[in-house]
Amino acid sequence: xxxxxxEIGSTNIDQIHSDLGQSVMEQLKQIAPDMARYITExxxxxxxxxxxxxxxxxxxxxxxxxxxxxNAQLQLRAHVYAALNCGCSRQEITEIxxxxxxxxxxxxxxxxxFIVAEVFQDLDSKSS
Amino acid sequence: xxxxxxEIGSTNIDQIHSDLGQSVMEQLKQIAPDMARYITExxxxxxxxxxxxxxxxxxxxxxxxxxxxxNAQLQLRAHVYAALNCGCSRQEITEIxxxxxxxxxxxxxxxxxFIVAEVFQDLDSKSS
Amino acid sequence: xxxxxxEIGSTNIDQIHSDLGQSVMEQLKQIAPDMARYITExxxxxxxxxxxxxxxxxxxxxxxxxxxxxNAQLQLRAHVYAALNCGCSRQEITEIxxxxxxxxxxxxxxxxxFIVAEVFQDLDSKSS
Amino acid sequence: xxxxxxEIGSTNIDQIHSDLGQSVMEQLKQIAPDMARYITExxxxxxxxxxxxxxxxxxxxxxxxxxxxxNAQLQLRAHVYAALNCGCSRQEITEIxxxxxxxxxxxxxxxxxFIVAEVFQDLDSKSS
Amino acid sequence: xxxxxxEIGSTNIDQIHSDLGQSVMEQLKQIAPDMARYITExxxxxxxxxxxxxxxxxxxxxxxxxxxxxNAQLQLRAHVYAALNCGCSRQEITEIxxxxxxxxxxxxxxxxxFIVAEVFQDLDSKSS
Amino acid sequence: xxxxxxEIGSTNIDQIHSDLGQSVMEQLKQIAPDMARYITExxxxxxxxxxxxxxxxxxxxxxxxxxxxxNAQLQLRAHVYAALNCGCSRQEITEIxxxxxxxxxxxxxxxxxFIVAEVFQDLDSKSS
Numbered sequence: 001x002x003x004x005x006x007e008i009g010s011t012n013i014d015q016i017h018s019d020l021g022q023s024v025m026e027q028l029k030q031i032a033p034d035m036a037r038y039i040t041e042x043x044x045x046x047x048x049x050x051x052x053x054x055x056x057x058x059x060x061x062x063x064x065x066x067x068x069x070x071n072a073q074l075q076l077r078a079h080v081y082a083a084l085n086c087g088c089s090r091q092e093i094t095e096i097x098x099x100x101x102x103x104x105x106x107x108x109x110x111x112x113x114f115i116v117a118e119v120f121q122d123l124d125s126k127s128s
Numbered sequence: 129x130x131x132x133x134x135e136i137g138s139t140n141i142d143q144i145h146s147d148l149g150q151s152v153m154e155q156l157k158q159i160a161p162d163m164a165r166y167i168t169e170x171x172x173x174x175x176x177x178x179x180x181x182x183x184x185x186x187x188x189x190x191x192x193x194x195x196x197x198x199n200a201q202l203q204l205r206a207h208v209y210a211a212l213n214c215g216c217s218r219q220e221i222t223e224i225x226x227x228x229x230x231x232x233x234x235x236x237x238x239x240x241x242f243i244v245a246e247v248f249q250d251l252d253s254k255s256s
Numbered sequence: 257x258x259x260x261x262x263e264i265g266s267t268n269i270d271q272i273h274s275d276l277g278q279s280v281m282e283q284l285k286q287i288a289p290d291m292a293r294y295i296t297e298x299x300x301x302x303x304x305x306x307x308x309x310x311x312x313x314x315x316x317x318x319x320x321x322x323x324x325x326x327n328a329q330l331q332l333r334a335h336v337y338a339a340l341n342c343g344c345s346r347q348e349i350t351e352i353x354x355x356x357x358x359x360x361x362x363x364x365x366x367x368x369x370f371i372v373a374e375v376f377q378d379l380d381s382k383s384s
Numbered sequence: 385x386x387x388x389x390x391e392i393g394s395t396n397i398d399q400i401h402s403d404l405g406q407s408v409m410e411q412l413k414q415i416a417p418d419m420a421r422y423i424t425e426x427x428x429x430x431x432x433x434x435x436x437x438x439x440x441x442x443x444x445x446x447x448x449x450x451x452x453x454x455n456a457q458l459q460l461r462a463h464v465y466a467a468l469n470c471g472c473s474r475q476e477i478t479e480i481x482x483x484x485x486x487x488x489x490x491x492x493x494x495x496x497x498f499i500v501a502e503v504f505q506d507l508d509s510k511s512s
Numbered sequence: 513x514x515x516x517x518x519e520i521g522s523t524n525i526d527q528i529h530s531d532l533g534q535s536v537m538e539q540l541k542q543i544a545p546d547m548a549r550y551i552t553e554x555x556x557x558x559x560x561x562x563x564x565x566x567x568x569x570x571x572x573x574x575x576x577x578x579x580x581x582x583n584a585q586l587q588l589r590a591h592v593y594a595a596l597n598c599g600c601s602r603q604e605i606t607e608i609x610x611x612x613x614x615x616x617x618x619x620x621x622x623x624x625x626f627i628v629a630e631v632f633q634d635l636d637s638k639s640s
Numbered sequence: 641x642x643x644x645x646x647e648i649g650s651t652n653i654d655q656i657h658s659d660l661g662q663s664v665m666e667q668l669k670q671i672a673p674d675m676a677r678y679i680t681e682x683x684x685x686x687x688x689x690x691x692x693x694x695x696x697x698x699x700x701x702x703x704x705x706x707x708x709x710x711n712a713q714l715q716l717r718a719h720v721y722a723a724l725n726c727g728c729s730r731q732e733i734t735e736i737x738x739x740x741x742x743x744x745x746x747x748x749x750x751x752x753x754f755i756v757a758e759v760f761q762d763l764d765s766k767s768s
Contacts, residue, residue, distance in 0.1 A: 028750065031757035034306075035738050039746060042298055043230050050290075053223035060185050061224050064192035065231040070583040071710040072231075072747035095181035096189045098547050102171050103193040103200075105489040106551060107584035110540065117543035156494065159501035162562075163482050167490060170554055178546075198327040199455040200491035226291050233745040234295060235328035238284065245287035299742050309735035313700050317736045320704035321743040327455040328743075351693035352701045354419050358683050359705040359712075361617040362423060363456035366412065373415035418690075426682055427614050434674075437607035441572050445608045448576035449615040456615075479565035480573050486555050487577040487584075583711040610675050618679060619712035622668065629671035 006037065009045030016048070016055070016082045024078065059083040063096050067112040068104040076112060080119040090120060134165065137173030144176070144183070144210045152206065187211040191224050195240040196232040204240060208247040218248060262293065265301030272304070272311070272338045280334065315339040319352050323368040324360040332368060336375040346376060390421065393429030400432070400439070400466045408462065443467040447480050451496040452488040460496060464503040474504060518549065521557030528560070528567070528594045536590065571595040575608050579624040580616040588624060592631040602632060646677065649685030656688070656695070656722045664718065699723040703736050707752040708744040716752060720759040730760060 013021040028036040048058055059082055066076040083093055093116055101109035141149040156164040176186055187210055194204040211221055221244055229237035269277040284292040304314055315338055322332040339349055349372055357365035397405040412420040432442055443466055450460040467477055477500055485493035525533040540548040560570055571594055578588040595605055605628055613621035653661040668676040688698055699722055706716040723733055733756055741749035 027757075028753060031760070032734050032738060032753050035734075035741065035749070035753060038298075038303075038738075038741075039750075042294075043746070047227060047230060047294075050223060050226075052217075052219040053227070057185070057188050057220065057224075058227055060188050061192035061227055062231060064189035065196040065228055066747065068193040068196040069231070069710065069745070069747060070581065072751070074751060075231075075747040089180075091180040092185065094544050094547075095178060096185075098178075098544060098550075099175060099181070099186055099189055100193055101547065101550075102175065103190060103197070103203075103489050103491060105487050105492075105581070106555070107487060107578065107581060107587040108489075109547070110551075111584070111586060113540060113544050113547060117539075120543070152494075155501075156497060159504070160478050160482060160497050163478075163485065163493070163497060166482075166485075166554075166559075167494075170550075171490070175550075194491065197454065197489070197491060198325065200495070202495060203491040222288050222291075226288060226294075229291065229294075231745050231747060233325070233743050233748075234299070235322065235325060235331040235743060236745075237291070238295075239328070239330060241284060241288050241291060245283075248287070303739060303742060306735060306738075308729075308731040309739070313697070313732065313736075314739055316697050316700050317704035317739055318743060320701035321708040321740055324705040324708040325743065326453065331743075345692075347692040348697065350416050350419075351690060351698075354416060354422075354690075355687060355693070355698055355701055356705055357419065357422075358687060359617050359619060359702060359709070359715075361453070361615050361620075362427070363450065363453060363459040363615060364617075365419070366408075366423075367456070367458060369412060369416050369419060373411075376415070422682075422687075426678075431611060431614060431678075434607060434610075436601075436603040437611070441569070441604065441608075442611055444569050444572050445576035445611055446615060448573035449580040449612055452577040452580040453615070459615075473564075475564040476569065479562060479570075482562075483559060483565070483570055483573055484577055486559060487574060487581070487587075582709065606672050606675075610672060610678075613675065613678075617709070618683070619706065619709060619715040621675070622679075623712070623714060625668065625672050625675060629667075632671070 005041045005045035007045075008049075009040035009043070012044040012049060013040065016044070016085060017078055018081065018085065020078055020081060024074070056083075056087040059086045059088055060092075060096060063093065064100060067097060067100040067108055070104065070108040070111070073111075073115060076115050077119060080116050084123075133169045133173035135173075136177075137168035137171070140172040140177060141168065144172070144213060145206055146209065146213065148206050148209060152202070184211075184215040187214045187216060188220075188224060191221065192228060195225060195228040195236055198232065198236040198239070201243060204243050205247060208244050212251075261297045261301035263301075264305075265296035265299070268300040268305060269296065272300070272341060273334055274337065274341065276334055276337060280330070312339075312343040315342045315344060316348075316352060319349065320356060323353060323356040323364055326360065326364040326367070329371060332371050333375060336372050340379075389425045389429035391429075392433075393424035393427070396428040396433060397424065400428070400469060401462055402465065402469065404462050404465060408458070440467075440471040443470045443472060444476075444480060447477065448484060451481060451484040451492055454488065454492040454495070457499060460499050461503060464500050468507075517553045517557035519557075520561075521552035521555070524556040524561060525552065528556070528597060529590055530593065530597065532590055532593060536586070568595075568599040571598045571600055572604075572608060575605065576612060579609060579612040579620055582616065582620040582623070585623075585627060588627050589631060592628050596635075645681045645685035647685075648689075649680035649683070652684040652689060653680065656684070656725060657718055658721065658725065660718055660721060664714070696723075696727040699726045699728060700732075700736060703733065704740060707737060707740040707748055710744065710748040710751070713755060716755050717759060720756050724763075 013025065025036050059079060062079050063083055066072045066079055080093060097109050097112045097116060141153065153164050153168065187207060190207050191211055194200045194207055208221060225237050225240045225244060269281065281292050315335060318335050319339055322328045322335055336349060353365050353368045353372060397409065409420050443463060446463050447467055450456045450463055464477060481493050481496045481500060525537065537548050537552065571591060574591050575595055578584045578591055592605060609621050609624045609628060653665065665676050699719060702719050703723055706712045706719055720733060737749050737752045737756060
C-alpha cells in the first residue's frame, strides 16, 4: 500500500511538474532518499490530491506562500511551471505576484516577478 | 478622481469584509488617517478588483500568504471571513491551511487552523 | 499498517508531550481531523523516532527552530516541556535560547526566554 | 573594565528606555542573568553609543527592523518610547511605520501602527 | 493628475537611485508594467516624499528593513547607493548594519555587510 | 583581558571552522573590523564555550536555526563543516535537516539538504 502511495505521488509529480519535478527529486534522492520518498508519498501522494480544493487553487495558494517566504527561488520557479500546467493563465500568475506586494512587501513581490519572467521567457524560447 | 477610487475602495471593503473591515479601518484612521486612505484607495480601490484574477482566487492567495507570514493573526481572521464572503467553502479554507503545513511548516499551519476554527465557531454561534 | 503508525505516533506524543500533546491534538481534531492524523502518523509515528538522531538532539533542534521562527509560542512552550522529558536540563535549554540570540536576534531570544521562564515556574509550582 | 561597561550600559538603558528598560531587564535577570548582562554590556554598553551614527538614527533603524520582524511586539513597544526619548517626533514614527508597509507588507505595518497608537495613548493619559 | 504623480515618482527614482533605479524599473515594465507604474506613482510619487520624515531618515529605515528581511539582496544593494545619494555617510551605513546584528541576527547582518562592501568597492573603482 | 577574549575566540574559530572561519573573518575585517572583533570576542570567545551545553549540541541548535532562517546559505555551509568538526555524524546532520521540514517547511529543508550535499561532496573529493 505504501508502494501504491509512492506510485500515485510519482505520477502526480510527473503531471504537475513535468520533467523538472523528477529531476529535482533525483538530486534529492542522492543525498536524502527518505526525504524524497516522504515528499513523494505524503505530499504528492496524499495531500495535493485531496478532495475539497482543486489543483488550480492549490497552485495559487502554493505560489502565494512561496512568494511570501521570499527565499524559495527553486520552488517558486518549479511552481510557476506547475501553475501553468494546472490551468493558471500567465495573467493570473502575475496578478498573484502583484497582490503579494501588499502582504509580503514589494521586494518579495518584485523578486518573484523576475523569476516569473524567466519562466515565461523560457517557455517562449521553447515554443518558438 | 482620487475621491472616486476612495469610494470604490470603501464599497469593496464593505463587500469583502462586512462590518469588520470598516471597524479596523476606523481604528487605523484614528492614528494614521493617510495609511487608512492609501489602503482603501490603492489596495481596495485598485489592486483587488483588477481583471485577470477573480476575487475567490485573490482570497485563496491572501490566506496562503497570511498563514505563511505566521504573525498576522488580525488579518488572517479578517480574511477567513472575507474568503467565505467571496465564495470559498469551509472545506476549501481548511485544505489551504493543511497545504500550507508543507510550505510554511506545521506550527504556522496549526496556529492558523485554530484561528479558522474560532471564525467558524463565531459564525455558527451567530447563525444558531 | 497505517493504523499501526497512528498508534505508534500516539504513544510517542504521550511520551514526549505528556498530557499537553493529546490536549492540543484533541483541539486540532475538532476542526481538522486529517491534519491531526497526519501529524500523528507522519511526524510522531515516523520522523521523530527515526534512527540516526536521538530524541534529546531532536528536541534541541526543534527548540532552536521554534525560537528562530519567533511566532510559534504554543509550540515552543510545548517543546520546552518535551525537551525536559527527553533529557535536556534546564541549563541546556537556557543556553540554547542564549545561543539563538546570535542567529535569530535578541528579540526572538528574549521572548523565548520569557516562555521558558513560564514553563519552569509552572513546573516549580506543581512540584512544591 | 567589564564592570565599567556594565555600568555604562545600565545608564544608557535608563536614558533610552526610562523605567520600562530596567523592568524588562529585571524580569530577564530572574531566568537568565547572563543574557541580561550580555545585553547590558554588549549592546547598551558598547554598540548603541558607538560614534558614527547618532542615537535618533539608531532608533529609526531599530523601529524599522522591529516592524519588519513582525513578531517583536514587546520590543517594538519599548522602542517607540525610546525613539521619543531620543528625539523622534510622533509624526516621524508614524511615517516610519507607513514606509514599512512597502518593504515588510501591510499586515506588519498595520499591526505596528496599533502598537504605536497604544503608546501615544498611554503617554497622553499620563500627561493629562 | 495621475500622470503627474507618475512624473514626480519617476523624477524621484532618478534622484534617489540614479541609473540603477530606471534600469530595474525597465526590467519590471517588460513583465509587469502595472506593477512598475504602481511603485513609481504610489511609493516614489507619494510615500517617499511625504513631509514629516526626511529622505535620509527614510533611507536609514529602508536599509534596516531590507537587512532584517535578509532575502532582498537586489533591493539592499540599490538602497546602499540610494542612502549615499540621500546624505548617509559610509560609516553611518556600516553602523546600521552592525546594529542590525542585534535585532535581525548575525547572519543577516554579516551577509548585508558583504553587499555593502561590494557597493563601496564599485564606487571606489569608478572614482579612481 | 579584552585581548585575551579575542585570542580565545580566535582559537575557537580555528577549531570549529578550520580555514573557512578565518577566511570569512578576514573578508569581514576589510569592511567592518569592529564587527569581526565583536563576533570573535563575544560569540566565539564567550558564548559558544559557556558551560552547560556541549559544542556538539550547540552545533545542532545552530544548524536548526540556520535551516529555519532559510537565507543564511554562507553560514549554513560553514556550520555543516563545523558540525562535523564538533562530532556530528553525516547521518545526524541529514536527520536534522529532515526534521526541519516539519517546523520550517519543505522548501527551507530541501534547499538546506542541497547545501549539505555540496559539503559532503567537497569533503569526499578532498579525501579521495
